Amino acid sequence: VMLVTAAQAQPDPLPSWNEGTAKAAIVDFVRKTTDVGSPDFVPAEDRVATFDQDGTLWVEHPVYSQLVYILDRVGPLVKAKPELAKIEPFRTVLSGDREAIAKLSLHDLEKLAAATLTGMSVETFAKEAKAWTDSAKDKRWQRPYTELTYQPMQEVLSYLRANGYKTYIVTGGGQDFVRIYSYKTYGIPPEQVVGSAGAVTFSYGKDGKPVLTKDPKLLVNDNNAGKPEAIHLMIGRRPHAAFGNSTGDRQMLEYTAAGDGARLAMLVLHDDATREYAYGPAAGLPDTKVGAFTQELFDEAKKEGWTVISMKRDWKKIFSFE
Amino acid sequence: VMLVTAAQAQPDPLPSWNEGTAKAAIVDFVRKTTDVGSPDFVPAEDRVATFDQDGTLWVEHPVYSQLVYILDRVGPLVKAKPELAKIEPFRTVLSGDREAIAKLSLHDLEKLAAATLTGMSVETFAKEAKAWTDSAKDKRWQRPYTELTYQPMQEVLSYLRANGYKTYIVTGGGQDFVRIYSYKTYGIPPEQVVGSAGAVTFSYGKDGKPVLTKDPKLLVNDNNAGKPEAIHLMIGRRPHAAFGNSTGDRQMLEYTAAGDGARLAMLVLHDDATREYAYGPAAGLPDTKVGAFTQELFDEAKKEGWTVISMKRDWKKIFSFE
Ligand SMILES: [Ca+2]
Ligand SMILES: [Ca+2]
Numbered sequence: 121v122m123l124v125t126a127a128q129a130q131p132d133p134l135p136s137w138n139e140g141t142a143k144a145a146i147v148d149f150v151r152k153t154t155d156v157g158s159p160d161f162v163p164a165e166d167r168v169a170t171f172d173q174d175g176t177l178w179v180e181h182p183v184y185s186q187l188v189y190i191l192d193r194v195g196p197l198v199k200a201k202p203e204l205a206k207i208e209p210f211r212t213v214l215s216g217d218r219e220a221i222a223k224l225s226l227h228d229l230e231k232l233a234a235a236t237l238t239g240m241s242v243e244t245f246a247k248e249a250k251a252w253t254d255s256a257k258d259k260r261w262q263r264p265y266t267e268l269t270y271q272p273m274q275e276v277l278s279y280l281r282a283n284g285y286k287t288y289i290v291t292g293g294g295q296d297f298v299r300i301y302s303y304k305t306y307g308i309p310p311e312q313v314v315g316s317a318g319a320v321t322f323s324y325g326k327d328g329k330p331v332l333t334k335d336p337k338l339l340v341n342d343n344n345a346g347k348p349e350a351i352h353l354m355i356g357r358r359p360h361a362a363f364g365n366s367t368g369d370r371q372m373l374e375y376t377a378a379g380d381g382a383r384l385a386m387l388v389l390h391d392d393a394t395r396e397y398a399y400g401p402a403a404g405l406p407d408t409k410v411g412a413f414t415q416e417l418f419d420e421a422k423k424e425g426w427t428v429i430s431m432k433r434d435w436k437k438i439f440s441f442e
Numbered sequence: 443v444m445l446v447t448a449a450q451a452q453p454d455p456l457p458s459w460n461e462g463t464a465k466a467a468i469v470d471f472v473r474k475t476t477d478v479g480s481p482d483f484v485p486a487e488d489r490v491a492t493f494d495q496d497g498t499l500w501v502e503h504p505v506y507s508q509l510v511y512i513l514d515r516v517g518p519l520v521k522a523k524p525e526l527a528k529i530e531p532f533r534t535v536l537s538g539d540r541e542a543i544a545k546l547s548l549h550d551l552e553k554l555a556a557a558t559l560t561g562m563s564v565e566t567f568a569k570e571a572k573a574w575t576d577s578a579k580d581k582r583w584q585r586p587y588t589e590l591t592y593q594p595m596q597e598v599l600s601y602l603r604a605n606g607y608k609t610y611i612v613t614g615g616g617q618d619f620v621r622i623y624s625y626k627t628y629g630i631p632p633e634q635v636v637g638s639a640g641a642v643t644f645s646y647g648k649d650g651k652p653v654l655t656k657d658p659k660l661l662v663n664d665n666n667a668g669k670p671e672a673i674h675l676m677i678g679r680r681p682h683a684a685f686g687n688s689t690g691d692r693q694m695l696e697y698t699a700a701g702d703g704a705r706l707a708m709l710v711l712h713d714d715a716t717r718e719y720a721y722g723p724a725a726g727l728p729d730t731k732v733g734a735f736t737q738e739l740f741d742e743a744k745k746e747g748w749t750v751i752s753m754k755r756d757w758k759k760i761f762s763f764e
Contacts (some may be wrong), residue, residue, distance in 0.1 A: 165625065165631055168633075249757050286633070287495065295675075295678070296678070299678045303487065309487055310677070310678035310679055311566060311608070311676070311677045311678055311679070312489075315676065317675055319671070320671050320675070321667075321671065322667035322668075322670050322671050322693055322697070329700045330670065330693065330696045331698045331701050332670060332671065332674050332697075339661070339675070340675075344643035345643075348644050348652065348654060349641070349642050349643065349644050351569075352564060352642050352654050353617075353639055353642070353661070353662075354633070354676060355633045355687070356617070356621045356631070356632035356633055356635065357632055357633070371644055371652065374652045375644070375652045375654075378651045378652050
């Protein structure tokens with residue numbers, strides 16, 4: 121009786137989660153992989169968990185935060201290089217015409233990304249990106265983007281770390297961008313952020329000091345099959361747990377789930393139009409171009425025994441500031 | 443008096459080092475960067491130290507261990523693909539003619555590397571490489587290569603880790619190869635091994651399960667300027683301490699030393715023909731093609747205030763088994 125009482129007295133590690141299959145899957149996974157007597161026990165040094173960022177750890181609608189950054193950087197960029205003001209796609213971005221901006225092609229966005237994310241030293245980029253994340257605010261909540269992280273997922277990160285797991289972000293977003301705020305925002309140090317990464321080139325500045333310059337050449341495309349490939353490059357082993365929210369995470373979850381022993385594969389379904397956003401198109405939710413969760417992925421999850429997290433039903437609270 | 447006595451009673455963290463400027467530089471660096479009252483204090487989560495492997499952490503003469511692995515794999519490879527026996531450079535390797543093997547061109551070696559290190563799943567490679575590191579022995583010492591690590595450097599790794607530093611290997615050798623034995627050999631987990639890395643490709647096997655296959659395409663060339671570039675990609679921040687032994691480490695040390703505050707940059711000079719090997723050509727030592735330490739690098743070290751470690755004078759003991 122004393123033992124039962126002691127166990128019950130433990131504080132709930134996931135207080136923002138409603139009781140249900142999703143919460144139970146997480147707690148069960150941690151118990152099975154950390155209990156020395158369990159057949160699924162994983163030695164502490166092998167415990168790796170990977171998390172997609174956009175739509176899994178923080179809000180990704182109406183558009184990815186990094187895209188807002190890229191658009192916000194066009195102003196200062198044109199100030200430094202006034203000749204760009206007359207050139208597309210810079211002219212459209214400067215016009216502020218939202219409809220025209222929303223219609224920019226992928227090629228235009230790549231041009232904007234190259235102009236705002238590359239061509240400077242890694243330190244200059246870090247300084248610019250940090251100034252933005254410290255000050256820019258999401259329109260709907262009027263809060264810094266870094267406050268729009270999901271409290272239930274923050275609890276999962278802490279819970280896994282408290283149980284010896286190394287937590288990684290594995291994002292299609294820019295690796296250098298996410299590394300700027302990952303430690304302060306998620307408790308994840310820069311070296312545990314795996315993202316889409318451009319090449320950097322070593323050279324010497326006018327003062328003779330070494331400089332690393334960001335190149336417009338993509339080295340790692342951390343989406344879809346690129347996720348397990350980047351996990352191998354950057355981490356070198358198969359995760360025991362992986363969390364995502366869209367078709368871009370499919371291969372990461374497949375790779376994770378295919379390992380021996382207990383594996384945890386979870387997908388966040390955005391089905392709460394009131395507290396956050398609702399989009400699929402899985403489960404009859406509205407279709408979207410940002411973070412699509414297809415019915416095909418939903419069916420695969422059900423077939424493979426992955427757990428789909430319903431924001432509406434599984435999350436008692438979405439943001440820490442609620 | 444009590445305090446002094448307590449301090450003196452602390453066990454020496456570097457017992458295999460003779461007293462001298464090299465040992466003092468390490469102890470002084472750790473003190474300055476971990477003492478909260480020091481102007482050079484570095485927060486625990488920012489402490490990063492990088493180590494070249496071949497010639498810095500373990501023996502690299504007469505040839506790199508990984509090259510021995512590649513040559514040793516040719517036999518089993520030809521058994522599986524008998525048609526290779528008549529084709530160069532496989533025929534020369536199979537002949538066992540040491541002189542002819544030593545004369546193989548870089549292009550031949552690249553062919554052998556592609557044939558023995560790529561074209562299989564990451565798991566198959568890991569199994570083959572582990573079997574080899576568990577059994578292959580260096581001819582001179584008749585011991586596994588993984589026992590030919592330098593005891594003084596093992597002490598530096600432990601000492602830095604005990605003081606909150608994350609220790610990384612940053613090697614020109616194959617990342618997947620070194621990751622096989624890094625934890626057991628150095629206490630460095632696979633994700634803290636940065637090396638030359640090939641691409642891997644995600645696909646599905648006949649059983650429908652995901653497979654990562656090693657491609658003969660070089661993604662990261664972790665030598666010379668490639669070292670700081672790979673450090674940025676894989677770690678995302680400038681190290682506070684870096685250790686190397688050859689011209690291939692020059693840019694890593696320059697990049698490390700150019701940071702603010704206290705930085706430690708050290709180079710191992712192989713000047714002990716009796717206990718290990720003697721090669722430079724710096725300091726009048728014999729020239730070599732494997733791990734050359736040029737006079738130019740030696741002069742730069744002196745000018746920049748980096749510390750050159752003399753194996754002969756600074757190391758009381760070289761191997762743990764002595
Ligand atoms: Ca996502
Ligand atoms: Ca070396």
